[in-house]
Amino acid sequence: MEVKEPKPFEVNDKAHADLFNDMVKVLLENDQRLIEQFLKHTNDAKVHASEIEKKKWNDSQSYKITADSGRQLINVSTDGRIFDAIKDKGTCTFYAAAGVEDSPASSNVSIRGLQTVGQENIGSGFAVDSSGIAYFFYYQTGHTSITWTKLPTESDRNRWDNGQLVKITQDNGKPFYHGFSSETDYNTLTETGMYLIYNTGVNGPSPSLNRVFLLVMSYGNTLVQIAYESVYGKNTYFRVLKHNAESWTPWEKQITLSDLLEGSWERPKEIKSDWQEYDPINLPVKYRKNLLGEVEIVGAIKGGILGNTPVFNLPAPYRPQQAMHFIGVASSIGTPGVPQFHRTLIDKNGNVCVQSSSNNANPTEFITFGFKFSTR
Numbered sequence: 205m206e207v208k209e210p211k212p213f214e215v216n217d218k219a220h221a222d223l224f225n226d227m228v229k230v231l232l233e234n235d236q237r238l239i240e241q242f243l244k245h246t247n248d249a250k251v252h253a254s255e256i257e258k259k260k261w262n263d264s265q266s267y268k269i270t271a272d273s274g275r276q277l278i279n280v281s282t283d284g285r286i287f288d289a290i291k292d293k294g295t296c297t298f299y300a301a302a303g304v305e306d307s308p309a310s311s312n313v314s315i316r317g318l319q320t321v322g323q324e325n326i327g328s329g330f331a332v333d334s335s336g337i338a339y340f341f342y343y344q345t346g347h348t349s350i351t352w353t354k355l356p357t358e359s360d361r362n363r364w365d366n367g368q369l370v371k372i373t374q375d376n377g378k379p380f381y382h383g384f385s386s387e388t389d390y391n392t393l394t395e396t397g398m399y400l401i402y403n404t405g406v407n408g409p410s411p412s413l414n415r416v417f418l419l420v421m422s423y424g425n426t427l428v429q430i431a432y433e434s435v436y437g438k439n440t441y442f443r444v445l446k447h448n449a450e451s452w453t454p455w456e457k458q459i460t461l462s463d464l465l466e467g468s469w470e471r472p473k474e475i476k477s478d479w480q481e482y483d484p485i486n487l488p489v490k491y492r493k494n495l496l497g498e499v500e501i502v503g504a505i506k507g508g509i510l511g512n513t514p515v516f517n518l519p520a521p522y523r524p525q526q527a528m529h530f531i532g533v534a535s536s537i538g539t540p541g542v543p544q545f546h547r548t549l550i551d552k553n554g555n556v557c558v559q560s561s562s563n564n565a566n567p568t569e570f571i572t573f574g575f576k577f578s579t580r
Contacts, residue, residue: 269296269318276316280304286317287343287350291465294321302334308352309333312501317341372397379417391452392428396422400434409433409441411453415446437464457494467492472516478557479508479515482570489573491521497580501556504572510558518554523579529559530575538565546571 241248268278280289280300287306289467290298300307302314309315310333317339328342329367353555356364359571373379379398388405399418404411409431417432427445429452440458445451469490475481481489482504489503505515525547531538546565548571550556561567 212439226538267294276300287348290319290325291325291343293319295319306350307333308339308354309335309337310573315339370396390418393420393429394422394427395420396420407452409443409457413439427452458494461496465493465494470519470522475507475516477513477515479505479568482506482572487572489516491518491522493579496578498575498576498578499524501550501573504557504570506570507568508558510560510567512555512557512559513551514557515557516556518550518556520554523552523554524550524577525552525579532574533570533572534561534563535566535570536563537569539563541575548573550575550577 268277276297276299277300278289278296278298280286280298282303283299284300284304285306286298286300286304287381289300290296293519297318298316300315300317302309303311304315307313307315308331313333313527315331315333317329319327321327323552325345326343328340330338330340330355332335332338337357340355341350374381382399382401382403382405384402386403388401388403388408390401390405390407393399399420401408401416401418402414404414405416408416410433413431413433413435415434416537417434419430419432421428421430425445425447429443431441433439433441438460440460441455441457442458444453469492470471471488471490475489487502487504488500489505491499491501493499497516508515508522530550532546532548534546536542536544544561546561546567547559548556549559555571558568558571561571563569
């Protein structure tokens with residue numbers, strides 16, 4: 205490019221001419237520099253913006269996730285629903301006023317959140333209400349509402365961190381299981397917990413028990429084991445390992461009310477000395493012993509010999525530690541209006557003897573038993 209220089213300006217007034225010529229000179233210098241910059245840019249091989257770059261800019265996302273002010277994009281009023289407001293909006297920020305129908309927050313608390321969307325009709329996000337409680341949420345295709353999950357707070361974490369960390373059961377809440385294939389040594393179960401032992405094991409409450417719920421309570425060197433048999437569901441045993449003791453105490457069986465009421469009735473093998481049962485159907489002579497060692501004798505006899513001759517004999521486990529005397533009801537026949545009684549001896553050899561009767565008219569017409577004594 206050829207630059208033409210203007211001719212100098214000539215006037216008679218030299219001062220004005222010099223001033224004008226200086227101004228023209230400055231303009232020429234500026235034009236020269238502009239031409240140099242233009243030529244430099246023209247010869248620059250580095251393109252400032254390619255067509256690909258222009259296309260990328262033109263195709264870039266123009267969708268907003270916030271308002272122009274930087275605040276939330278979507279506002280949900282009290283008569284609206286968060287789900288309806290954000291489900292078709294893609295990734296966005298939102299604000300829901302207090303009292304919005306599907307807000308997880310309390311009715312007097314507002315909430316702000318951010319939704320992310322990976323594909324149509326599937327969204328998830330995070331929100332925090334004005335009281336500081338945080339929530340995760342999601343919804344999927346076909347859903348008509350948002351599923352909210354409250355996130356743990358600092359208080360929640362502190363409570364969990366300070367909670368008991370030793371398991372006393374399996375994760376599903378069931379006792380720790382010891383099956384048939386193993387032989388459980390009860391002496392090794394020293395950790396506090398609940399156990400179900402499905403084998404006879406060793407050092408257990410009874411070799412006959414193969415299904416036992418065991419509760420172990422440990423306080424250092426002091427241990428307690430309580431065993432509940434699970435077949436009949438009424439036998440309970442316990443033992444203790446005391447502090448600095450070398451061995452466990454023996455297993456003790458806890459006696460229940462049903463234990464006290466149990467005990468099968470036995471009949472005498474032989475009724476002697478001309479005695480016989482008064483009414484074998486309704487008043488049979490029989491005896492039994494409970495777990496406390498108490499023996500009970502009931503029934504009625506008649507027609508035998510008074511004195512120290514046995515009516516019948518009790519087996520060894522049913523005998524008292526020493527001789528005992530009892531008073532019972534005797535027949536009142538022949539003594540109208542006057543109650544009668546008899547005295548019966550049970551000696552330590554188990555002999556049951558009706559020694560005397562107050563009814564002189566009919567002393568042995570009706571003699572009843574209704575006695576209880578201890579064998580211990």
